Amino acid sequence: MPVRPVLSLRCPAAAVALLGALGLTLSACGDGGRPTADPRASGSAADGCISGFDPAKDYFPVKSTVEHAKNFTLRYEKSYQVLTVKEPYPKGKPESYVLVKCGAPKPKLTGDLAGAPTITTPVKSLYSASTTHLPLLTETGTLDVLTGVANGAFVSSPEVRQRIASGKVTEYAKDNTLDAEKVIGAGPDVLMTQGTDDPQYPKLRQAGIAVVANAEWLEPSPLGRAEWVKAMAALTGAEKRAGEVFDTVESDYAKVAAKAAKAATAGKPVKVLPGTMYQGTWSMAAGGSYAGRLIKDAGGTYPWADDTGSGNLQLTFEAVYAKGGDAPVWLVDQPWKSTADATKADRRYGELNAMKAGKVWTNTKAQGPGGGNDFYERGVLRPDLVLADLFAILHPDRAEGHTFTFYAQVPRA
Structure with missing residues (x-):
């Protein structure tokens, strides 16, 4: 994925001077305090964004279907998706996120979605609180969006470890305590949780950073946990590849289970x-x-x-x-x-x-x-x-x- 060529800033605060240096003004700060001088806003087809928005057109030719996972749902509209995590952490209330295709206008939200966070997708920068998220990126070819991990010591993936060593991925909770100021200063599009609550999350939300729950560990079935690759794909735009990955996992799992059932029947x-x-x-x-x-x-x-x-x-x-x-x-x-x-x-x-x-x-x-x-x-x-x-x-x-x-x-x- 292309690297975002503009700084991720919160306005006005300390961003004013840098915005001026970039030839921008405070009017460039949109909802959530992000500069809107982003190539995604132009609808450039080269970066996968919508070009020449048509409200009647369906911009999701490939849609994920959720069959095994019980803790999240995906609903598609023409230019945005609604990702709902039913239990973001043990006994937590459901959370919904409105994922708007870049280049499309933000939808008018009412009812239960009136206060839901709006996230432009595909995201360009993601902080991960759990190593279980990493294969969801490496296996779908979207690892470039990863810019932060909680603690690199727990990472097994050679690809991710290399990115940490090169400085492309930073650590934001090395002592198991989330450094909110560090995260806010970096300004990722999304911080994906590990399915637990954290007292620092409200600070991140107030700073305009979307906190998206990943609570796959609350899924009791193995295939249900694996299907969270589709939730990640909703953020990264990798629905097609995620579907292919999951279909292979599902098929191979079924083949082994069938052999095991036959063996158990025989003895x-x-x-x-x-x-x-x-x-x-x-x-x-x-x-x-x-x-x-x-x-x-x-x-x-x-x-x-x-x-x-x-x-x-x-x-x-x-x-x-x-x-x-x-x-x-x-x-x-x-x-x-x-x-x-x-x-x-x-x-x-x-x-x-x-x-x-x-x-x-x-x-x-x-x-x-x-x-x-x-x-x-x-x-x-x-x-x-x-x-x-x-x-x-x-x-x-x-x-x-x-x-x-x-x-x-x-x-x-």
């Missing part, structure tokens, strides 16, 4: 034990959760698979051992180098059948140099690859030669 679902303990409590995925659905679709089962909840159950080791201690496979998220690391973390782990059999698998195979885990980065968009790994773990005889992407077997000590 019985393989019993697994998911999760580990933290501060003496075992966080166990409920059957209706993201992890629970992956295990089921991979041809596996576990004692809490029938729990319809979409969150985690907080259990004692004794409760887990009583029902799941005999599972032949243990799936963990710890960077253990050997099973000795597991018993060092808690000696009771040594009593698990999977530990004795040496069948402990961790999803930390693909870690970035700063410790970021690609399972929680690229794996969100690519549940087909996650499922393929799990299928190979549970049914190794039906997945000979499989190359693991996210999972690795923990060596037996």
Whole structure:
């Protein structure tokens, strides 16, 4: 995408002098305090904007359809879209954003949309609060819009890390605290959240920066989370490519799930034990959760698979051992180098059948140099690859030669 050739400023304040240097006046400041001397406003066809606006024309020849995701919707009008996030953070009220194609006039909004933020698309500058957003850009060829990440240490993507090293992408929350003044000074078009609220967000909104929620982690289904690539595409204008990416993921996921269903029918679902303990409590995925659905679709089962909840159950080791201690496979998220690391973390782990059999698998195979885990980065968009790994773990005889992407077997000590 072309780099925006004008400064992103708030008017009047300190922007006045710079606007003057650019030969502009305060009248160039439009809604939200941004200079309107932007090539998008001219409707230049070269930058993908509307040229010669026709109110009767549909400017979205390619439209995204949302089938699996439950936490966002997209509605199309002729020259703008309405992106609604139903739960922007746990128990948060729905938020809608009006995404107006560049070169089109801003629509007159009434009713529930009267106070909704208006964002010109495709955006030219985006700050990301979560590494899960990064594949949504790299896989759709829109990485150039990324200008900020919360903390580069957690990034696994070599492409993004290179952009951070070159100064094209800045870090705005290195100590896990959002630096509002830094973000306001940079003036990105959008800051995309990680599906949580932050006390600094009102300051950003007051400064004219659109804060757009991405709460894909509240989706219980793997394909529902992956479908958030379409929400990102609504901002970047990459609907066609996003559709192609998701269709491939959906198709490949279905193929692996079909093989797993056949394997489970031929024998019985393989019993697994998911999760580990933290501060003496075992966080166990409920059957209706993201992890629970992956295990089921991979041809596996576990004692809490029938729990319809979409969150985690907080259990004692004794409760887990009583029902799941005999599972032949243990799936963990710890960077253990050997099973000795597991018993060092808690000696009771040594009593698990999977530990004795040496069948402990961790999803930390693909870690970035700063410790970021690609399972929680690229794996969100690519549940087909996650499922393929799990299928190979549970049914190794039906997945000979499989190359693991996210999972690795923990060596037996």
